[in-house]
Amino acid sequence: MLGEFEYLLIAAAIRLGDYAYGAAIREELQTTTGRSCSIGALYTTLERLETKGFVKTWMGEATAQRGGRPKRMVCVTPKGVQAAKDFYEAIRNVSRGIRWAAN
Amino acid sequence: MGSQLSNVCLNLIASLLEPHEREVVLGDLTEAGESGFRSSLAVIGLITRRQVGLWRNWRPWLAAFGIALPGSLLLMGLSVSVSRSWQEYLGPEIMRASGLHLGLGFVLLLCNVFLLSAWSWIGGFVTGALSRRTLWVTAAFSFAPCVFCLERFRIEALSRLCLLLFLPGAVWGVWSGLRLARLRLSRALALAIAVTALTIPSWSQKGAWLPNWALSWPAWYLVAASRRTV
Numbered sequence: 001m002l003g004e005f006e007y008l009l010i011a012a013a014i015r016l017g018d019y020a021y022g023a024a025i026r027e028e029l030q031t032t033t034g035r036s037c038s039i040g041a042l043y044t045t046l047e048r049l050e051t052k053g054f055v056k057t058w059m060g061e062a063t064a065q066r067g068g069r070p071k072r073m074v075c076v077t078p079k080g081v082q083a084a085k086d087f088y089e090a091i092r093n094v095s096r097g098i099r100w101a102a103n
Numbered sequence: 104m105g106s107q108l109s110n111v112c113l114n115l116i117a118s119l120l121e122p123h124e125r126e127v128v129l130g131d132l133t134e135a136g137e138s139g140f141r142s143s144l145a146v147i148g149l150i151t152r153r154q155v156g157l158w159r160n161w162r163p164w165l166a167a168f169g170i171a172l173p174g175s176l177l178l179m180g181l182s183v184s185v186s187r188s189w190q191e192y193l194g195p196e197i198m199r200a201s202g203l204h205l206g207l208g209f210v211l212l213l214c215n216v217f218l219l220s221a222w223s224w225i226g227g228f229v230t231g232a233l234s235r236r237t238l239w240v241t242a243a244f245s246f247a248p249c250v251f252c253l254e255r256f257r258i259e260a261l262s263r264l265c266l267l268l269f270l271p272g273a274v275w276g277v278w279s280g281l282r283l284a285r286l287r288l289s290r291a292l293a294l295a296i297a298v299t300a301l302t303i304p305s306w307s308q309k310g311a312w313l314p315n316w317a318l319s320w321p322a323w324y325l326v327a328a329s330r331r332t333v
Contacts, residue, residue: 023131039128040148044156059123062130069130 054080109139182268227276
């Protein structure tokens with residue numbers, strides 16, 4: 001089972017598709033969740049996901065915007081997609097029938 | 104001026120990352136337009152997480168608390184013992200006497216010199232092989248007792264440097280451990296048997312077995328680790 005941040009990272013990478021790399025994933029997470037995402041959390045989680053076989057990473061192109069430094073591109077594997085789907089289903093199931101009104 | 108200084112700091116801090124990761128992280132921070140100070144904090148956070156992650160494994164703990172810390176203390180004791188024996192047997196008066204009646208004491212001294220060299224090299228080798236990316240922390244665990252003992256060394260006839268006789272062998276061992284990681288079974292076995300055999304004369308001494316085994320077990324660890332590759 002994925003952790004919450006692992007799920008968020010995989011979902012952001014899937015949304016970004018071919019443009020998924022470190023800085024873009026970080027920005028996507030900050031925009032969609034409204035929470036800040038540290039570089040440390042991002043890269044240690046990416047490494048863990050890669051070890052588990054949920055994502056693949058490789059060195060991408062260097063751009064002037066990045067001071068001529070390369071990107072770390074991210075691609076979610078079928079195993080990663082399945083894990084994210086399972087996590088989402090679990091959240092949906094566990095949330096079904098809940099009344100969110102504050103007590 | 105301020106931003107230049109923060110960039111220098113950032114590059115210095117980032118040099119602790121692996122080269123490929125450093126480039127990617129600095130590129131991400133440049134793209135995000137983070138200030139030098141915030142970027143430095145971000146990189147420190149990543150380095151901290153990486154280090155903490157490394158210490159989730161048992162190997163760095165064993166290297167630091169099982170070998171580096173007790174090993175450096177015991178080897179400093181042996182270094183002083185060997186230095187004193189050397190002074191006793193090969194001091195200027197005896198050399199002048201030209202009798203060279205060195206006898207059993209000299210043989211024991213040679214055994215201790217061999218043991219000091221072998222224990223230092225083996226301890227360094229296993230430390231290097233086990234800790235690798237945490238080596239600087241492990242080195243600090245070895246360095247701290249050395250500073251403590253150097254500070255409190257009170258034998259007038261000996262130089263303080265005698266405490267550190269084990270150091271060249273240990274450094275060589277670390278370098279070998281980082282490079283090779285494992286020894287051939289035949290070599291590891293020969294080393295372990297030789298080291299264990301040379302401790303036999305001290306088995307009868309009460310209380311000697313603990314330091315002996317504290318220093319000898321890495322040799323048998325080398326045997327166990329090499330066996331898997333054969």
